[in-house]
Amino acid sequence: xxxxxxxxxxxxxxxxxxxxxxxxxxxxxxxxxxxxxxHPRGFLAYLLATLxxxxxxxxxxxxxxxxxxxxxxxxxxxxxxxLLWGLGGVLVFxxxxxxxxxxxxIPHFNATYTYTIFWLxxxxxxxVLQRRYR
Amino acid sequence: MxxxxxxxxxxxxxxQQWSQKTPAFRxxxxxxxxxxxxxxxLSFVLAYLxxxxxxxxxxxxxIVAVLPATAIVAALVSGGMYLSExxxxxxxxxFVQSILWGVGGIMVxxxxxxxxxxxxxxxxxxxxxxxxxxxxxxxxxxGVLRWRNR
Numbered sequence: 001x002x003x004x005x006x007x008x009x010x011x012x013x014x015x016x017x018x019x020x021x022x023x024x025x026x027x028x029x030x031x032x033x034x035x036x037x038x039h040p041r042g043f044l045a046y047l048l049a050t051l052x053x054x055x056x057x058x059x060x061x062x063x064x065x066x067x068x069x070x071x072x073x074x075x076x077x078x079x080x081x082x083l084l085w086g087l088g089g090v091l092v093f094x095x096x097x098x099x100x101x102x103x104x105x106i107p108h109f110n111a112t113y114t115y116t117i118f119w120l121x122x123x124x125x126x127x128v129l130q131r132r133y134r
Numbered sequence: 135m136x137x138x139x140x141x142x143x144x145x146x147x148x149x150q151q152w153s154q155k156t157p158a159f160r161x162x163x164x165x166x167x168x169x170x171x172x173x174x175x176l177s178f179v180l181a182y183l184x185x186x187x188x189x190x191x192x193x194x195x196x197i198v199a200v201l202p203a204t205a206i207v208a209a210l211v212s213g214g215m216y217l218s219e220x221x222x223x224x225x226x227x228x229f230v231q232s233i234l235w236g237v238g239g240i241m242v243x244x245x246x247x248x249x250x251x252x253x254x255x256x257x258x259x260x261x262x263x264x265x266x267x268x269x270x271x272x273x274x275x276x277g278v279l280r281w282r283n284r
Contacts, residue, residue: 031249031253035252035253041254045250045253045254046246046250048249048253049246049249049250049253049254050246052245052249053241053242053245053246056238056241056242056245057238057241057242060234060237060238060241061238063234064231064234067230067234077217080217080230080233081214083230083233083234083237084210084213084214084233086237087210087233087236087237087268088206088207088210090240090264091203091206091210091264091265091268092203092206092207094261094262094264094265095202095203095206095261095262095264095265096199096200096203097261098260098261098262098263098264099180099198099199099200099201099202099203099262100195100196100199101260101261101262102180102184102260102262103184103189103190103195103198103199104189104190104191104195108258109261110248110251110252111244111245111247111248111251111259111261112244112245112248112249112252113248114240114241114244114245114248114261114264115241115244115245118237118241
C-alpha cells in the first residue's frame with residue numbers, strides 16, 4: 001500500500017485489482033442494462049445480481065494474494081492496517097446508518113455502496129498511515 | 135513404581151487447548167469478548183427501547199446510533215492490537231486471512247442483496263446486520279482455516 005510499483009508483488013496487486021474493478025464496472029453496467037431491457041425474474045435475476053459480486057470477490061482475493069506474495073513485512077503490515085481502516089470505516093458507517101434508520105426517518109442505505117465506502121475508507125487510511133510511518 | 139500410561143486417545147480438554155494459546159491470543163480473547171458483550175448489550179437495550187416507544191430525535195438520536203459503533207471500533211482495535219502483539223507469524227497470517235474472508239463475505243452479501251433490492255422485490259437489507267454477518271463469515275473462515283492447517 002502506497003509503495004512504489006518497483007515492487008513486483010505490489011505491481012501484480014495493482015494490475016489484478018484494477019482488472020477486478022474494471023470487471024466490476026462492466027458487470028454492473030451489463031446487469032443494469034439487462035434488467036432495464038429484459039426485466040428478468042427468478043433464477044436469472046439472482047444470477048445477474050451475483051455477477052458484480054464475483055468481481056468484488058476477485059479484488060478481495062487479489063488483496064489476499066498480495067499479502068502472501070509481499071516479502072516486505074513492513075508493507076504487509078501497512079496493507080493489513082489499511083484493510084482494518086477500511087473495515088472499521090464501513091462497519092461503523094453501516095452500523096450508525098442502520099441505527100439511525102431504526103430511530104429517525106432517513107433514506108434507506110443502498111447496500112451496493114458498501115464496497116465503495118470500504119475503498120474510500122482504505123483511501124483515507126493510507127495517507128494517514130504513510131504520514132505516521134514516514 | 136509402575137509408570138502411568140498417558141491416554142493419548144482422549145480428546146483435548148478446553149483448559150488444555152486454552153493453555154496452548156499464545157498470551158497475545160488470550161489478551162485478544164478477553165478484549166474482543168468485552169467489546170462484543172458491550173455491542174450485544176447496547177444493541178439489546180436500543181432494540182428494547184425502540185420497541186417501547188423510545189424514538190429520540192436530532193443530536194440524541196445521533197448519539198444513541200453511534201453507541202453500538204463504539205463497541206465495533208473497540209472490537210476492531212482489539213484485532214489490530216492482537217496483530218501487533220502476536221509473535222507467531224502463522225497465527226497472524228491465519229487471522230488476517232479470516233478477516234479477508236469476512237470482508238469478502240460482507241462485500242458479496244451486500245452487493246448481491248443491494249442489486250436484488252434495486253431490480254427485484256426483495257426486502258430491505260438493514261445495514262445494522264453488516265457487523266454480525268462479518269463476524270459470522272470471519273468465524274466460519276477461522277474455523278475452516280484452522281481445520282485445514284491442523
